[in-house]
Amino acid sequence: MSEFHGSASRSPLPRPNRTPPPAAREKGLRQRLAELRGPDVPAKALDARALAALAANPGCRRRAILDGAGVDKAVLADRLGAPSGFGQSQFALTRGNAFEAKVKADGGAELLRLVHSRLDPGAEPPAGAALPDLSAHGPEGRTARTALALREAVEAGGWTLLDHPMLALEVAGSLAFLEPDAVVVHPDGSWTVVEIKSFPMLDGSADQAKVGAAARQAAVYVLALEDVAARLDPAPRVRHRVLLVCPRDFSNLPTASAVDVRKQRAVTARQLARLTRVEEIADALPEGTCFAPDRAAEELTAAVEAVPAAYAPECLSACELAFHCRERSRADGAVTRLGRPLRAELGGLTTVEDVLAAARGESGDPDDPAVAALRRAAALRAEALARAAGREVAPACR
DSSP, X not given: OOOOOOOTTSOOOOOOOOSOOHHHHHHHHHHHHHHHHOTTOOOXXXXXXXXXXXXXOTTOHHHHHHHHTTOOHHXXXXXXXXOXXXXXXXXXXXXXXXXXXXXXXXXXXXXXXXXXXHHOTTSOOXXXXXXXXXXXXXHHHHHHHHHHHHHHHHHHOSOXXXXXXXXXXXXXXXXXXXXXXXXXXXXXXXXXXXXEOSSXXXXXXXXXXXXXXXXXXXXXXXXXXXXXXHTSSSOOOBOSEEEEEEEBTTSSOEEEEEEEOHHHHHHHHHHHXXXXXXXXHHHTXXXXXXXXXXXXXXXXXXXXXXXXXXXXXXXXXXXXXXXXXXXXXXXXXXXXXXXXXXXXXXXXXOBHHHHHHHHTTSSSOTTSHHHHHHHHHHHHHHXXXXXXXXXXXXXXXX
């Protein structure tokens, strides 16, 4: 509306507030994300594993918008002609579900015994622990029911086992619903995250790569629990030592280890805070962009390429679109495909062609440390090759 101009005795009409209220903005964002996903395509829920992978690569806007919109990246990768080998096999899922059921049998007696012995041996034994019903309609309802059950458990005292609670965590302006295997409330009111995995612990230790992945996943749950705890007065303590439960040796008997996730929690919180907000990425996309699987492959390719990616070799074990992004990275000659440490060392040299030209002295600032190092390496290589060639021809010259 234009500004009103009248006589001096009249005051200008107040400008309307054009900023939509938070509820309207949230509704508008949900609608926009649904349009990106496809009107009739159900959203794929974000889990802690996906959030941990997203936090490990906060510069990738492509993954941020696809995960925020609930796009099934495995289906999208198939439609792009670069099917992913990422994910668990059906056999591994079945085995993991069977082991989890065994751990939680008899009201979670064995699980609570492990929590007591590994994390809180000074507390009273967990006999007759409470097992609240967490069922509710939809993820929002389950999240509210979980928060209520946690508050009631703190007020009641004693041991409480929450089986598959639902937690919520805001990520880049979009709400993600998370479902840990279990959360245990101790008699002192503190909370512990429990992760149940099907990989074995051999002689008391497990594969460090798998333990690290489980720790990063548990750190996401810890962050979400801290959001719930912050809304209570006084705020209960969320323990930063989580319980990792695995099969013992080659049996199906459960054993457990306490894992300190303070470092993973701090890194994950910092990286999630660095993520560009989903609405900013969505606003920068061309009109009509859609990732629905029923679109033509060419249209899907254009939609995916409209969002910048930050490919690195680590993506191969964390993202369904990794093969597609690697192919594009190779075609563009990007140095990111060689790894983040090398990319950081090269500074402003972003392509392999730029790197080779700088090493040959054809381009680049000689005062740039990266350029100077490349030219020094090229000179040393040429010298080494010349010496090797000299040794090879020397006998023939005699």
